[in-house]
Every structure is written in structure tokens, then in C-alpha cells.
Amino acid sequence: MSLIAVDPIEMGAPQVDGEPLSYLNDGHGLRSWLLTKDHKRIAILYLITVSTFFVIGGIFALLVRINLLSPNGVFDADTYNRLFTAHGIVMVFFFLVPAVPAILGNFLLPIMIGAKDLAFPKINLLSWYMYMLGATFGLIAIIAGGVDTGWTFYTPYSTSYSNSNVLLAGIGIFIVGFSSILTGLNFIVTTHTMRAPGMTWFRLPLFVWGQYATALVIMLATPVLAITVSLMALERIAHVGIFDPAMGGDPVLFQHMFWFYSHPAVYIMVLPAMGVVSELIANMSRKNVFGYKFVAMSSLAIAVFGFLVWGHHLFVSTQSVYLGLIFSFLSYAVAIPSAIKVFNWTATLYKGSISYDTPMLYGLGFIGLFLIGGMTGLYVAALGIDVHVTDTYFVIAHFHYVMVGGSLMGFLGGMHLWWGKMTGRQYPEYWARAAMVIQFVGFNLTFFPQFILGYLGMPRRYAAYPPEFQVLHVLSTAGASILGIGMLITIVYFIWSLKNGKRAPANPWGASGLEWRTSSPPPTENFYETPIVTWEAYEFAPIESMQVLGYPGDSSRSTQPVPKEHGTED
Amino acid sequence: MEQQREAGTLGMWWFLLTEIMFFGGMFLAYTIYRHLYFDAFAAGSNVLSIWWGAFNTAVLIASSLTMALAVYHAQMGNSKKIVFFLLFTVVLGLVFLRVKYIEYSDKFEEHVFPAGDFRWPLAEHPTAPSNVGQLLTMFIGIPPAGHTAEAPQQALPANIDTKYSDKSPYLGISGAIPEEVSKMGMAGHVRMYFWLYFVMTGFHALHMIIGIGILLVLAFQAWKGKFSKEYHSYIELTGLYWHFVDIVWIFLFPLLYLVDRHL
């Protein structure tokens, strides 16, 4: 196995302020950041902005939950409608869609395949600026009175009835969409053309497979959102009539076009997180991912099937019964590759060396929550049940289990796994474990009662509700505040660790993967010499080689070579 | 260098794929409503000038040829000819846009621009050219000498004309848009056709304008001698883009201009 030496000093790297030269101190000042073409710095720019939007969206979520403490609502209906719309738009378009690809993907994808940068560094920077521009429009829309259509912008309410800032929000979403298209374009081309020598397709880390599948979906689905939002805007400005029944149009056509994007968008949010989870499970148990090819191909299968199921959002929208049957069947089909992933992750743990560190906890948290989120997908895909639960809290709970329980857990797990790689500092392990447990408990308390609420018939987007639902709503709000505290702890210790965290070694986890064979933080060029890959994905080096590669081990826990009684037989 | 070129080409193809999806949304809306309101779409289509449409189609096909020649000479490393053919392509692009401008202004004058003072059925059909001479004079800006007698009759097939005359109280009323004009029925559907016409050709024209801008930059760079036999991938990529924009028009022309026309 070829090794890459990673001690920057040994490699003769120059020093800056007593630290070896890395991408973080290679150039100072705002200018060097705002005009950077380094994918790692752009990832950091994304990290700052996307996290800001996460906090904003989270505050809206808490306000929504506060309103629901009382059956009559705490805020008036207009305010509440703007709150949940703002929560939805910010979280979906400005946080969940860009979170994993634009932050972790940007930072890691080139390193993982052994490239110096993405294929189009300038386009990468452009995509961040487009994100900022779109986000600015979105923020203005929210600050200047808000939007009250829900994030789904259903016509004709959004085009003829709402008197809120639909246009501004639409423009923001349009622009942000092109930002993700540029990111996706970069990922696809980079994966195709910039892999290091020896890095064959089936040696790619599953994170890269996840990003690649996501990029496919982004490229094919987002332009449809762009034209849908454009047509909606035209309809609102000039009464085009395409979605307006008063002029011969069909409002259900809008729903078809909207969900043609927005259902695949769910996979834009969750596929990259699945990629992260494969890394978490494998690296934190030092095991090769069980059924690597099945996990990789299931990502592609999800990407493809994800395009064929949008109509399951329209089971009660007067669409044809036969369409309903087809979409229901296809929705069950898309459940299979997700199930394959979960089974393979579970099997990966078998005979592993399972660490109890935070990234692993997030990995298992993801599996647990995604299990519930995915399985409740079987309920809403069943036509008979969906008629009852669609547009109720059951659906709310279902997609929060998938998106928060799935995407957010994956994102946070990835942030913990690679925090040292990105910043050069480790987060405090004790606080991180505590925060993870708090978040897990808070999350379940928030959203599990919503399944029950939904089946009892509580419709979504209600500012006020019948009093018999209050107990469950109060439970849910209590959970949300616990979840909020957990998030706050994470944010605080991440910021704290930037100055005070322990220095991260090159390979803090004893993990496999090219990103662990360069220093933490990596140099601007990513590697001191171009890596040549001669090993399979998740092939863990013997411990002695790992130590050469920068894995410190941990003398405080055990220095004894371990009797490998459970690792020797297959 | 080879890796960069491969990356660029792959990237451009993927970009064009997203463009197809973008236009695809509009084509979807077009297909559905054409199916639902075929008569209205046929009537609207008959207002468009088939001559201008055909002329522009020819112009764009010619521009694809000149673009291909520019790429060919880029591969040969022949800088002067690159400049020549790029500029030739630009000129053809501008001709296309000039014609589009004439067509758009006609539609304004005929009150079929849907966001303006939309009127239906047409009061008259004043400006459609019917021979090459008229095309050329209009192209250089001389207003047409008067409308031809047969044009308006041709424009609305007899069956449509009688079927949707002013017997319905909602047809043929000009004024406030949209509630009074096009509550229902023919006028509203023709108006929707013209919306699709303006949105689809408008987005196409926007792509043309962007393309012309890129071509001008490339021509300038070629004039400065930036491109060589080895280094000319930008010209190739722009060629892909330009051909794509042409192909979109090849679809738009029959879909918008030739609904239920019999020559």
C-alpha cells in the first residue's frame, strides 16, 4: 500500500505565523476569501452563510411551535402564515438543498478523489455569489412583510389572491436554483474527469457516489423549478392564464410541475446525507461498507426513481385515479433502494470496531430516524391511507423525520467527522455527545406526537386548532425547545473550538480515505504530491501504517494490542 | 490541457441538458393547452407570419453553418477565418433578432400582445408580408405599402371565424385585461397561445442575445490571436451552445407557426 507522507514540515512546506502553510492561512484578508477559487475556502463561505440561514429558519420554527402552544394561537393568523412559510422557504431552499453538497461536498469531493480542485473553480465561486444574491432576495421578501403562500406556492392562491411578497421570494428561489445547478455541474464533471490515478469508479468513497447522484438530480430537476417559478411570476404579474382556471388554465398543472422538482428535491436533500452516513459508519467502525456496490447503485436508483413519483403529492388533487395507482406503485419502488441502504449499513457494523465518538452517534441517529421517516413513507404511499393523512401533521412528521432526522443528522455527523479536517481543531467530544443525545431526544419528542396528531386529523398550516389536539401540540413544542437547546450547544462549541479546540492530527479517527492522507487543515493544493490510489474503498491500513499517516491513537484508553477475538474470523 | 477540454465539453453537454429541462417545462405547458384548445391555438398561429418564421429559420440554419466553420478553422488554427466566421455568425444572429423585433412590433400593433390592449378577433391583419420583396423592404425599416387583400382572410380559417364570432358576449371586447376580455372561451385561449408564443420565443431570444455577446468576446480574443490549434475549446463549447439555441428554434418554428396550416 502506497503511503502519502503528510507531515507538512517534513515535506518542506513553508510556515506562516509558526503554523504550517494551509489553505486557511494561505492568503489573508477579506479579499483573499471573497475572491478565492479554492474549493475549500468556498466551502467555508458556504458554511458561514448556510449556517446563518439554518439559525434563521430554526428561529422561525420555534416561533411556529410557540404559536401552537395555544389552540387559539399566540400570533394572529396572518403572522402565523408568514412564519411557517418563511420557515419552509428558508429551510428547504436556503439550508437543506445547499447544506451537504455545497459545504461538505465542496470541501471533500475533490480531496476524496485526489484532485487539486473542482473542474471549474470560477464557476464554483460564482455559484456562491448566486446563492448570496438569491438569499438576499429571499431575506428581503421575508423582512419586507413576508410571504403567506406556504413554500409550495400553490396557484391560484399565490398568483391571484395572496398580497404578500411572492415575486421577491420567487426570484430568490430562481437564482438559488441556478446556484445549485452550477454546483451540480461542477461535481459531475469533476467526478468524471479529475479522479486521481488508480481512483476507479468503484474505489470512490460512497460519499462521492452520493454527491454524484445528487448532482444528477440537481441538474435535471432544478431547471424545471426555474421555469415553474418564472411562469408563476408571469402569471402573477400579467395573468398569463397558464395556471388560472378563469382563463382556461389548470392549477393542477402547477402542482405537477412544482412537484416534478420538489419531490426529487427531497432526494437532493437526503442523498448526500446518505453518502455522509456511509462514511460515518465505515470509518467509525473501521469496516468496509457491506455491499459497497449495492449502496452505490442504490443512490443512482433513488435518483432515477425519484423523478417518477412526484404525482404521489396529488392523490387527492382530482388527478386521475389511474395516475394515482401508478404513482403509488412507483413510490413503493423507490422505498426499496432506501431499504437496501439501511440493511447494508446495519450489516457494516457486524464485526466492526465500533467507536462511541460523536460522528458514530450521529450515524446511528441517522439510521434510527431515517428508519422511522422512511417507514412512514410507506403509509403515505398507500393510497387509502394517504387520502386520510395527506395535508395533515402526519405528513409534517414524516418529512421532518426524513429531512431533519435524515439530512440534518447526516450533515451534523459529517461536520463532526470532518471538523478537524476543515478547521484544524477538534470539537470537544464530551459536549458533542451530550448535544447529540439532547438533539435526538428533543427531535423525537417534537415530531413523534405529530404522527398521532396527523392520524387524528389535525390539518397542517392551521394557526388555530380544536382544543383536543392541545396536549400533543404542547409536547411537540416542548420537544422543539429541547432540540433548539441541543442545536445551540453544538453551535457554541463549534465556534469555541476554533480557538480553543485541540489541534487535529491528520487522521484523528484512524479512518480510511484520501482526505485523511493529507494534513489537517489541508494545503491549498490539497496534497503534497499527487496521490496514486492502489487500494479499495474502505480498506483500512494496518495500525502501524495509520500511525505513520497521522493517526495518534489514544494512549489514555488502551495501549495494549488487542486480542482480535472478534475480528479474525470471517 | 486535454483534461480541461474534456471537462469543458462534458460540462457544456450537462448544461445543455438543464437547458432542455428548462425549455421542457414550457413545451409541456404548450403541449397540454394545444391539446385542450386546439382551435384557439390554430387561430393564434395563423396570425403569425409564416414568411418571417421561415426566413428566420433559414437564417439560423445558416448561422449554424458559419458557427461550424468557425469551429473548423479554430481546429485548423486559422485565426483570421475564425474572426470572420464568428462575426458572420453574429451578423446572422442580429438579423434574426431584427426580424423578431419586427414580428413583435406587429403583434403589438395588432393588439395580440397579451399583456397590452389585447383584442380578439383581429380587427384587421395589416402587416404580414407575403413575398420576398416585402420581407426585404420591411427588414430595412420601410413600412409596408399597405396590406394585401387576401392576408386577413387567410389568417382566420372560415370555420373558426364563424364559430367564434362575436356571438358570445365575452369575445371581441377590448379594454381591461383580463377579467372582462377573456373570462372564458376562445379569446382567453388565444391569449394563452400568445403568452406561450412570447414567453417561449422571448426566452429563446434571450439565449440568442447571450450567445451573440459570447461570440463577440471570442471574436475579439481570436483577433488578438489567443486561439490556436491546441487551444480553442471555448470556441467549440460556444459552438455547442449556439447549435443548441438553433435547435430550440427548429422546434419552436413548427410548434408556434405551423399549427393547422396548410400550404
Add this chain to the structure above:
Amino acid sequence: MMLGKFILGMSWMLPEQASTYAPEVDNLYLFLVGTTIFFTVLISAAILYFFVKFRRRSESEVPRPVAGSMVLETAWTVIPFFISIGMFAWGAKIYLDQYTIPNDAQDIYVVAKQWMWKFQHPEGQREINELHIPVGKKIRFVMATEDVIHSFYIPAFRIKEDVVPGPNRYSTVWAEATMTGTFHIFCAEYCGTSHSGMIGWVTVMDDKDYQAWLSGGAAQGSMAERGANLFQQFGCITCHKSDGSGQCPKLEGKYGTMETLQGGEKVLIDDSYIRESILSPLAKIVAGYQPIMPSFQGQASEEQLQMLIAYIKSIGPAAAAAPGAGGGSSKISPPGMNPAAQRPPIMSTGGASMIAPVGQPAQPVQAPPQSQK
């Protein structure tokens, strides 16, 4: 039974089962709950067991890789697939039951608007946000909206259907209540500021009480009678003559039959077709007739449309052949002989102002979109 339900915990996790459809949905739901709990427990137990058994015992431990297993991969692809197919088929069966509307259902006409539900009984009673129906009878809800998309939702019946604006369709959904009581009506599709105020109650009564309730307040004549009035008011009768001599097709005996259109296409004359023909007359012309009918968009309110439909239905073949089909239709007098038809109609809530006298130009009396409110 109640005890069993309580022990199973169903009383807090299931709403009341107040329709024939509800237990079907709940059975599938409970099957899914059982299946998913089984798999969740199975996978969680495996994970927790591995988590403890294979915990890292030393920081320098590197376990041997384990090769994949085709058998396992196939098993956990195929088994979930077949379970899914079963769920799909079961769910689809329930859905098809729900969408096949029985012939003997009686109609309740529903108009949704921001932010209320308006109901009309064929017998003439009109209600807002309150609905009274008999127990044990199949009820078809025929629904239209005056503005945005709404969704008619009665959790206790497990039914929900969007009410989508448009000239050419009614949304329909049916239910048969199985217990008396009072249950929620919700709007389930977000429709603007007071979306959460667009709620009401459905009161299910036994047949005797329902008949008593019906006779309580119906001084205005049945829907069909009022429709007959409107048929004159709007001047429909001048063209759609009952002897077939008019310029337009005669409507007697047509409801529920097939009609041939220009171009040979066949269409079923049902509520949606009649509605489309009134609002968008040029869309589907009956073969042999001229397209001369004006649109009544903006002139006839949604409720008036429903009355007209009830009238056309009352003169359909069903009324002549089988009196008593549908709760209200038996009481409808034959057309033309109805003394009530001579009475001026009495409309509630702004209905009267919406009738434009015949021959007068159309007035845009329809409320403007509320974007400027």
C-alpha cells in the same frame, strides 16, 4: 370492545370510526403500524446488539474486512419488495372503493370559498359550516370552489378531496356514516389568512331526526324547484325548449345519458359536463347544434349552478323511471307543472343580485380577486 380498544391504545391513536370507509383505512393503518414496528425493532435491536458487542476495545484495533453477501442482498431487496407490493395493493383497493361512487348515493352540494363551507341539500336546506346528514345513507358530495383550492376533509370519515377551481369539473367524494354524532369538517389545503377558520361540524342523525330536521326550515323550495326558476330567470328555457323545437338541445331525459359531440366524441352528461356547458359553452358542442350559447361565467353563482344541475337532474330519465332514487328526488314535481316555478326565487347571501336579466349585457358582478384587499 371499548376495553379492548383502550388496551390496544387505539382510542388515542385513531379518530372515531364514523363511516363505512374508516375501518378499512384503519385496518391497513394498523397492519402498517405492526409491520413497521416489527422491522424497526428488528433493525434497532441488531444495531444495538452490534453496538455493544463490537464496541471498540482498543484504539489500535483494525478488524478484518467482511465480504458482501449476494444472498443477503437479494433477500433484503426481494422481501421488502413483496411486502411493498402487498401494501400497495391493499391501499389501492381502498382507494378504488372510495373513488367508485355508488349509484344510489344522494347528493349534497358543497361550495367552498374563503373561508367557509356552504352546503345545499336537494330538499332545499342551506347551511354554512354546519352539515346535517342521515346515518346509514350513502352521501355524494358534489363540490366547487369560488376562489382558490380548498380541500374537504372529515377525519372521522377518513375522506378528503381537493376542491379545485375550474369550469369543467366538480370534485366528488362519498361517504356513508355509520354512527350518529358530531364530527369535524376541516379545510385541508392551505387557502389563505383564515385557513384554520374554515372548519365546521357534520352532524350525523338517525333517519327520523334527519327527516324532522329537513322539514324544519325548507320554506324556499327544493334545489330542483329553485333550479327550475333559474332556468327561466336566465332565459335558458327560450332555447332549451322542452318539446325540442328550440335552437338548443332539449334537456329532458338527458341527465346520466351519453351525448354525441361535434366530431363524434361521446360524453357522459353528468354534473361536471353540465357545469362546463354553462360556464364554457363552446368547449363541447352537441352534434347538430350551433355554438351560440353565451357563457354564464360571473352571472350564475356556484350555488345557482348547483340548483340548475339539480333541476336538470330532476327532469332526467331517473326521475321518470324510478321515483325515489336518491333521497330528495322523489319529491320533485315534474317540470313545467311546478307551481313553485312561478315564484320569484328567494336567495340568501347575495345570490339575488347575481342574476342578470336576460338580454342585458353581462355585468362583471363577480367579486374581484382579493389580491388588493
